[in-house]
Each structure stands twice: as structure tokens, then as C-alpha cells.
Amino acid sequence: MLWSVLYKEFLELKSDKGAIARLALQSIVYGLFFPTVMYLQLVGVLPMEIGDVVLTEAEKVTIVKHSLETFGPLLLPFFVSVMASLLVIPSIVQETESRTLERLLSLPLSWRNILFGKFLFYFAISLACAYIIVSIYFLLSSAIVEAFQPPDLGTYLLVLVPAVSFYTVSAGLFVSARARSVRSANVLGGFLTVGLFLLVFFLSWFAGVEPGRDIIVTFSLVLFVVGAKLIYLTAKVNPEKLLT
């Protein structure tokens, strides 16, 4: 039954002409964004100095290298979350508004089948987008600066990226199942997902946090636990409340 929901979601994505291309393109742009800005600063197209400060070439390289190794990896979860939230937040509330959920529930599909089918589908798509973003980022960064030393790459790719996608998809579905309209889902969902990662980014930047292994693992663990709780709470929603 889970597969039929996955298949339905796939058909929906497929039927939206150009959606897959748009997703891939958007992911590529997010992956390119920060390394490109850094590169343009390094070659002098964009200014790096503030006020009267004059930087030597070596200092510029050091700043760019440090930014790509710490600042960028702190920013990437925000981009990953943007992609996932764009997809997942409308997914249930849209079906509630158009009443197609009613039709699905009249078939031999339970609310949990529908929810977990949607979760798996959006988690997979979000992960695919996330890996496009981070792969481009790390590949480009290592091409821009010599001896580029990203944070613990294994932990980053195998723990943090799935954790961010997991949390965003869970929180998106949680909000989507409770919202009365797509607009209100976007407002609250945006805050709980993209907004949260933006806040975390600024806080860690101001606090001078280095994305080391321990911090990545702890933060990811929190995201997994909260995400699991949110999806559990969503599964408990009485589907009758979703029938308008």
C-alpha cells in the first residue's frame, strides 16, 4: 500500500512538466552560490575589503579558505531545508483543500499509509536535492582553494544532510496535516524549517562555531529525535479532521 502512495506521488511529480528540471536547477544554483561569491571576491570582481582595510593576496586566500571551510558548511543546511520545505509543506494541505485526500482515504489506504508514503517520497527527493547542493559546494570549493579542508565529510554527508532532510520533511508534513490552507502552512512551515535553519546559521556564525564532528553529530541527533516525534504526532492525527 505504501508503494501505491509512492507511485501516486511520483505520477504527480512527473505530471508537473519541468518540475524535476526545476528542482535540479534550483539545487545546482544553491550549490554554486557561495563558492561562486567567494571565487569572485578572490579574483577581485566583488569587493572583499570593508572601509579602508587593504588585504594582501595571502590574506584574501586565507579568508576565502576559512569561509568555505566553516561559513559555507554552516549555511548549507539552510539551502537543503529550502528545497525540502518547498516540496513537502503543501503536500497534505493541498490534498485537503482539493479534497483528493478524501478520495485516497476511500480506497484501501490508511492515513498512515498515505503519510509514510509521502514521507518516504519527499525524504528521497529532498536527499537527492541535498546531495546535488553539497556535492557541488564541496567540489567547487576544493577547486577554488588549495588544501581545502571541509568539516568531517563523512559525518557531514551521511549524518547531517539526512538529518536536515529528515527533520524538514517531518516538520513540513506535521504542519501540512494541521494547516487549514496552503498559505498558513507556508507561513508556519517556513518558520519551523527554513526559518529555524537560518536562525541556527546566524547563531553559530556569531558564536564562531566550527562545524566539527561532535557538533554535527549532536545537532543531527536532535534533528532526528525531534523529526521522529513530529512524524509520530502526525501519524496520530485523526484523518476525519482532514476531510473538509
Next chain:
Amino acid sequence: MSNDMLILERVFKNYGKVTALSGLNLRVKEGEILGLVGPNGAGKTTTLKILSALLKPDSGIVIVDDIDVQTDPFNAKKLLGYLPDIPLLYESFTLFDTLKMYARVWSLQFDKMTALRALDEYGLEPLWNRQVRTLSKGQKQRLSLICALLHKPRILLLDEPFAGLDIESRQFIRNKIEQLANDAGKTIVVSSHDLADVEKLCTRIALIVKGRVAYYGTEDEIRTKVLGKVFKIVLAKIPSNLEGLTNCTKEYSVAADTVTFTLGEGQSPNQVLKYFIARDCPIRAFEPLGLEEMLLEIIKREES
């Protein structure tokens, strides 16, 4: 074993403080087309949604072909085809993809030929690769009916199947429903506001008022049971004096050019016809009270 395909017994359902069903009892026999009629908010759609396991009753028994819907909704749904009041299709899907999705849910063997055959039966075959959003309302309703029938259910629950359809689509859907009951032996429950269609289609009628079945039976049975023998006669001109009409009727009322009358024990409509002919009143129409007028009368009585 009874041949009741659908049984609802003492079913109660509230939406917060609003009572939708208040002890509804209903039985539908195999192969029967039952019309659910009643005013808005009477509980018709709630009844269909409870039967199709979309809603859980607060209390009561709901049985579909010996399966308890509340304890085994999965198997009950296999026997049911549900047609909602509006098509509820994925607008961006093609017709073929729509059927493929339903086939996947029902684990049916499905290929392009099967899809084209199903669509052809409903006059949609040339549109198989078009998006649902490009279809007219009538075409969407036909597609929705194909989806409801794809797994060959024994029971069909149709919520307002004629709402907003043009004459042609309406007739098409009505013929299909008749065909499904007569040729395929399906048990069908139709909720409709369109009493003309209910009259033509249904073998029995259940009139729902305030969340319970107020009357159940054939149109004639309900009329006789509730109103007695009621007829209306349309005259070219109403005589100024209707003296003596009470001798051949139990009671009568006059509105514009129509006299509505109820016959008492041993009285016959022929006597009334003779009464007006004797007074030289040209008769334009003479018929039993229509379903719509009868139901309006019943609803008025029930609600008061």
C-alpha cells in the same frame, strides 16, 4: 442469511455540537438501487461516508455484506465503489495515469489496452493522454465513475452523481447506473437532490430528515403511507363554488389552477374526475402528487 447488502443500525454521528445522524437505521437489499433524499444537512453525505469507512460513527452498527466496516474497513472498502459529490481527481494527471494509479492501489493487472477499453466504454478513449484539467465536468464525472468501478465492487455509493451535469451527461450516467444494477447486479445507493432522476432510477427511496430515516419504501408506498391517496388535478379554470367536493374527497386544497386532494376509505379518483366534468371544467392534467411535492410536504411535517 439475509440478502441485505448494507445495514446501518442506530447510527449516531456528531460533528462537535452539530448532530449529523441521530439513530439512523437503514437496510439495502442486494441488487437494489436506493435513493437517499432529504434536505441539505439531513445526513445523506454523512451516511455515505460512514458506509465507505471515511467517517467513524460515534455509535451504532455498520455492516457491508456481512463485514463490520468499523472493525475491518480494509475488506469492506474492497466491496465498495465510492463516487464523491465532485470528481476529486488529480488535475495534472492524464486519464491513463489516473487509471494506472487506481489500478496500483487495487493491485490490478493493468496495461494500456485495459485502460483504453475502460475509457472507451465511457466515451473517453480518444482523450486517454489528455490531462484531467482539460476535461469538461461531465467527462470528469465519467472518469470518476470509471475509477470507482475499476476494482469491480459489488456495491456503489454515489453522492450527488448528477450535480452540475448537462442533460446529455446526466442521461449517460443514469443509463450507466441502471445498467450496473440490472446487468451487473450491483447494489447501488444514490444520494441526490434531483428528484426527477431519483424517481426514474431508484427502486426504493429513503427520506432522511434530521439525521434519521423518516420514510423508506417505494415512491407509492411512501405516498400512501404518509399522505394517503393524494392526487392533483390541473384545471383550465377553477369553479367558483366547490360545493360537494368534500363528498368524494377526504380533504382538498386549491392553489392557482391546481386542486390537490386526498381520498378517504372507499373513495376513487374517478368520482373526483366526474365531479369536475359534470361542472364543465376542462381538465389539463391529473396525476398523483409528484415526488418533489410529496417530499416537501413530508419534510414540512417532520420539521414541524
